[in-house]
Amino acid sequence: MTTLSTSPGTAAMTRTPFDTRTDALFDQLRRDGLWKHLQMLDSPMDASVRMRREDGSFRDVLCFCSNNYLGLANHPEVIDAGIEGLKKYGAGTASVRFICGTFTPHETLEHAIAQYMGTEASYTFVSAWTANEAVFPTLCEPGDMIISDELNHACIIDSIRLATTIKKGVHKSVYRNNTLEGEKSLRAALQAARANKDVTGQIWVVTDGVFSMEGSIADLPAMRAMCDEYNAMLVVDDSHGHGVMGTLGRGTHEHWGMIDGGARSGRVDLFTGTLGKALGGGAGGFVAGSRRAIDLIIQRGRPTLFSNALPVTVACSATKAIEVLRREPQRVQRLRDNVQYARTKLKAAGFDVLPSPTAICPIIVHDTAKAIAMSKRLLELGVFVIGFGYPVVPEGHARLRCQISAAHTMGHIDALVDALKRI
Ligand SMILES: Cc1ncc(COP(=O)(O)O)c(C=O)c1O
Numbered sequence: 001m002t003t004l005s006t007s008p009g010t011a012a013m014t015r016t017p018f019d020t021r022t023d024a025l026f027d028q029l030r031r032d033g034l035w036k037h038l039q040m041l042d043s044p045m046d047a048s049v050r051m052r053r054e055d056g057s058f059r060d061v062l063c064f065c066s067n068n069y070l071g072l073a074n075h076p077e078v079i080d081a082g083i084e085g086l087k088k089y090g091a092g093t094a095s096v097r098f099i100c101g102t103f104t105p106h107e108t109l110e111h112a113i114a115q116y117m118g119t120e121a122s123y124t125f126v127s128a129w130t131a132n133e134a135v136f137p138t139l140c141e142p143g144d145m146i147i148s149d150e151l152n153h154a155c156i157i158d159s160i161r162l163a164t165t166i167k168k169g170v171h172k173s174v175y176r177n178n179t180l181e182g183e184k185s186l187r188a189a190l191q192a193a194r195a196n197k198d199v200t201g202q203i204w205v206v207t208d209g210v211f212s213m214e215g216s217i218a219d220l221p222a223m224r225a226m227c228d229e230y231n232a233m234l235v236v237d238d239s240h241g242h243g244v245m246g247t248l249g250r251g252t253h254e255h256w257g258m259i260d261g262g263a264r265s266g267r268v269d270l271f272t273g274t275l276g277k278a279l280g281g282g283a284g285g286f287v288a289g290s291r292r293a294i295d296l297i298i299q300r301g302r303p304t305l306f307s308n309a310l311p312v313t314v315a316c317s318a319t320k321a322i323e324v325l326r327r328e329p330q331r332v333q334r335l336r337d338n339v340q341y342a343r344t345k346l347k348a349a350g351f352d353v354l355p356s357p358t359a360i361c362p363i364i365v366h367d368t369a370k371a372i373a374m375s376k377r378l379l380e381l382g383v384f385v386i387g388f389g390y391p392v393v394p395e396g397h398a399r400l401r402c403q404i405s406a407a408h409t410m411g412h413i414d415a416l417v418d419a420l421k422r423i
Pocket of ligand 1: 238273
């Protein structure tokens, strides 16, 4: 019988450069108190969740860090729709969409998304990350310029990096975030693009609708007006705005009255969004916009052509979540009331929270290790809030990000504020 030479001595000798540098990074993260610990949950996502302790036992904690903004992740109809989808269509499509992976629930969901967003068409992906990654590499051509907010989500940044890498001659620039300064900065970027003789094609301006770490919102009417001046197309990732912003929860464009000829009427050319937050909390993402843009993504998008479809069961749950949202707009109002209550209580307790209608209430603590330590202490008090630091936010801008849901009661919010006061 032959034996494989797998002695510990041999393993030590074959240590790779990857092993060495990765272990050094991990040591550093542990020393600096920056190691991320994955909390294990054993219940549905809701206002409170069942979390595993270090000794293996479980306890209930209040959850203020999920994106379950409307409390639909554990809604009986959303669950039942998924179960029915699973029974009828099986585990998955076993195919990309253009081969044999397009099922009637995809069509139903995409129709529901387009109607809800007020666009001609939409197309779904396994995540909003993938949806964003499909946008710029597919829609841009050499001579185009993409102008991006400095605080845009990582997947927008990567989509732009991909577009400029695989299509030489696609240009990019970054403008300052969405303050008065930001408006000046965007205008300057648009002027520079028009003055650049290499920019011969389309100018794109891209922003988050709701900035995921700040909880602030993009000034879409001002951006639309500037885009019109420069014949630029406006792209909005509203992953934290869909289901949250506007009376009917249709998103940041509804908040600004930019739907169906509203008071400050105007268009957003293309939306990206997620089905993994307010809209059922499952998974999945979408692009919504003109039929032309969606058809181009279907014909030419690499994530479209080379990656499996959204599982049908998830499509069924997400369609039901949108149906419940449209039937029960009072959920959006309840979320708004909770957000207002939380911000007022946090401010009264001396915390510096941005005045914003969004469900994201960041408390800036600057230091990453401090944010993680505070989050740990909160958990001991039975409140689950994550501390974010570098590389999720810039160095020195670490924060506790409290996220409010329609599933919370005022009592839950009081408990959050009390725990924060205690630490
Ligand atoms: C603004 C924004 N876009 C995209 C995503 C990615 O969403 P998904 O989890 O569906 O990939 C997120 C998630 O954090 C987000 O906040």
